[in-house]
Structure formats: structure tokens, C-alpha cells
Amino acid sequence: MPAFSSSTAAPTFRSRIGCDARSGYYAVPRRYRLHLALSCPDCLQIAVTHSLLALDDTLPVTLLPAVPDAPEGGHLALRPLYAASAHQHRGPTLAPVLSDSWTGTIVSTHTPDILRDLARRFGDQGPDLDPRDAEETIEAIARLCEQDITAAAQCAGEPGTDPVARANALTTLFDALDHLEARLGTRDRLIGDDVTLADVQVWVTLVQLDTVHRHHLDAAAVHRITDHPRLWAYARRLTAHPAFGPHLDLDGIARRHHARCRGEEGAGAAVQIVDWAACVRP
Numbered sequence: 001m002p003a004f005s006s007s008t009a010a011p012t013f014r015s016r017i018g019c020d021a022r023s024g025y026y027a028v029p030r031r032y033r034l035h036l037a038l039s040c041p042d043c044l045q046i047a048v049t050h051s052l053l054a055l056d057d058t059l060p061v062t063l064l065p066a067v068p069d070a071p072e073g074g075h076l077a078l079r080p081l082y083a084a085s086a087h088q089h090r091g092p093t094l095a096p097v098l099s100d101s102w103t104g105t106i107v108s109t110h111t112p113d114i115l116r117d118l119a120r121r122f123g124d125q126g127p128d129l130d131p132r133d134a135e136e137t138i139e140a141i142a143r144l145c146e147q148d149i150t151a152a153a154q155c156a157g158e159p160g161t162d163p164v165a166r167a168n169a170l171t172t173l174f175d176a177l178d179h180l181e182a183r184l185g186t187r188d189r190l191i192g193d194d195v196t197l198a199d200v201q202v203w204v205t206l207v208q209l210d211t212v213h214r215h216h217l218d219a220a221a222v223h224r225i226t227d228h229p230r231l232w233a234y235a236r237r238l239t240a241h242p243a244f245g246p247h248l249d250l251d252g253i254a255r256r257h258h259a260r261c262r263g264e265e266g267a268g269a270a271v272q273i274v275d276w277a278a279c280v281r282p
Contacts, residue, residue, distance in 0.1 A: 013085065013106045017117040025100065025107055027121040029058045032107065034114075035078060035097040039066035039252035042111040043096045045204045049118050051243035052195060053126035059118070064095050066252025067259045081106050112142065115197055127194055134191045134198075141190060141198040145205040148176035153209055157216025170221055177228050184230040188237070195241075203244060206235045210273040211250065212257050222271045236279045245280035 017025050017032070034050065036043035043064075050061060062077070070076045074093030082093045085106040098108045098117075108114050119130035130138065155161060155169035180202060183190055190198045214222055226232065239245040 013109045014113060015107045016113055017107070017121040019121065030060065031100065031102055032059055033099050033101055034059060034061045035064060035075075035081075035095055035099060036061055037064040037066060037068070037075065037095045037252075037256075038247055038249040039256040040095055041204050041208050044207070044247060045111060045200050046096050046114055046118070047247045048200050048204070048244050049115055049129060049197065051247065052129060052200070053118060053123045055118065055122055055126075058122055066249055067256050068092075068094075080104075115200075119197060129195065129197050129200070131192070131196065134196060137191055138196060138198045142201050144176050144179065145201050148172050149205050149209060150213070152176070153213035153217070156221065157213055170224075174224055177225065177231060181228040181231045184234050188234070195238075199238065203235060203238045206231070206274075207248065207253075207276065211253050211276070214271070214273065215257070215261075219271060222273070226271070226273050232274060235274060239274070239276055239279035240281050242281065245276075248276055248280060250276060 015025055016023070017027055020026055034046060036047050038044055038047055047061070050056075050059065064075045064077060068075050070079070070093060072092045074082075074091075075095055076093070078093035078095065078097055081097060081099050081104070082089045082091075084104050094109065096109065096111060096114060097106055098114050099105065100107050108117075116130055119128075123129060152169040152173040156166050156173060161169070180190070187193070189195060190202060209225065214225070217225075239248070
């Protein structure tokens with residue numbers, strides 16, 4: 001059953017892919033489909049994970065428009081799935097969606113669950129993106145990205161934010177970047193020697209920080225953000241990886257941002273941190 005956080009919110013579907021038939025949903029090649037808009041950071045995480053695990057033949061992907069095309073802010077193509085999955089659904093039909101082709105309904109819209117199920121239920125032949133002994137560390141880095149980088153950057157760039165609140169948000173943001181910079185002091189990856197879900201989340205977070213949140217910060221704040229050379233070099237290396245960079249829809253991210261954003265552009269808008277397009281290997 002979908003869970004609703006309010007009368008106007010989209011339902012959050014939280015079913016999981018189990019390891020055997022008793023779970024109802026179990027890993028079967030081509031039974032499930034991902035519906036993704038690459039301009040959305042959650043969808044971008046899933047697309048990168050899907051490529052790292054080489055799941056093209058196992059789990060098909062349908063790409064959605066960069067800018068949601070439904071009046072309520074969702075995607076028109078997802079309306080039949082939402083209607084079949086939630087009785088009298090009237091909210092936005094949002095991506096990402098993991099759907100079940102056998103029933104024509106939604107399995108999950110919850111990004112962390114989808115990522116973990118891809119890694120643990122469909123990733124037998126690929127890299128171990130979600131090692132059991134690193135689960136707590138991966139979750140801690142996810143919280144750091146969501147709360148101390150993304151939420152803090154949004155607060156700092158929000159029009160009308162109290163100066164004290166803005167200063168506190170920037171301090172939180174800089175401290176989080178400092179933490180990641182320190183983790184990369186003696187290694188190329190955040191955890192161990194191989195790519196994990198933590199690397200995927202941090203990379204997407206850095207993409208958003210530079211392509212979206214930077215536009216609402218002043219030049220001094222952006223200069224402080226750039227002052228993490230190991231972190232941004234790491235972002236460039238990952239962008240050159242064939243499972244990362246090719247999914248970057250920079251034009252789509254910009255169009256989605258401008259379609260949704262009502263804030264003021266800050267002085268830091270002109271200070272691009274990474275030339276993302278130049279980092280993508282042809």
C-alpha cells in the first residue's frame with residue numbers, strides 16, 4: 001500500500017525486491033522496468049547504478065522528459081502506472097519509478113530502496129556497490145549529502161533567508177565538503193578501493209551543487225566551495241567513467257532548474273566549478 005505524507009503529496013511506494021518467490025516481488029530478468037528523468041538527481045543516481053551493474057538486458061529503462069510535462073508537475077507517461085497502483089490518484093506522477101510489468105503497477109518510488117535492491121538483488125555479476133560491512137558508512141554519507149550539502153545549499157540560497165540562518169547553513173555546507181575532502185586524502189574512492197553507492201550519491205550531489213545550487217550563492221561562497229581540490233578532482237574522474245558521465249543531461253538539468261526555480265540568481269552564478277561536458281569521455 002502507498003503511504004501518504006499529506007493530502008496533496010504523491011504516494012510513496014515502498015515495496016522491495018526480495019530474494020525468493022515468497023516476497024511477492026523477486027528478481028526476474030525483464031520483469032521490472034525503471035522510469036527515469038536524467039535531469040532529476042534521484043533518477044541520475046539510479047541510472048548510474050544501473051550502468052555500473054550492467055543491467056541493460058535485465059532491467060529495461062524508459063527515459064522521461066527532462067522537464068515534467070503534466071500540469072501538476074509530474075510526468076504524463078506515468079499516469080497509467082499511478083492510476084493502477086493508487087486508487088483515485090490525483091497527485092503528481094513523479095519519477096523515479098520501478099514498475100512491475102507482470103501487474104502493470106508500481107513497486108517503488110523510494111530511491112534508497114531502489115538503489116539497494118539493484119545492488120543486492122540484480123548485481124550478482126557486477127561490482128559490490130553496497131558491501132554489507134560498509135552499510136552504516138554508506139548511509140552516513142547519504143545523510144551528509146542530503147542534509148549537510150543539498151539542504152544546506154538550498155537554505156543558503158533561499159531568497160529572504162535570515163542572515164544568521166544563511167551563515168549557519170554555509171558553515172554546515174563547508175564542513176561537509178571538508179569532511180569529504182579529508183576522506184579523499186589518501187584514496188581515490190570514499191570507501192575502500194572500488195566504487196560504491198556512496199560514490200554515486202556524492203557525485204550526483206556535487207553535480208547538483210555546481211549546476212543548480214551555485215546559481216543562488218554569492219561569489220565568496222562559491223569560492224569557498226571550490227577550495228576542495230581533491231573533491232572536485234574526484235568528481236572529474238568519476239565523470240570520465242563510462243557509467244557516470246554519459247548520463248549527464250546538462251541542458252536538461254538547466255531547463256528543469258529554470259522551470260522550477262523562483263529564486264534570485266546570485267553573484268556566484270558565473271563561477272562554474274567543473275566543465276562537466278569536457279570531462280565526459282567520447
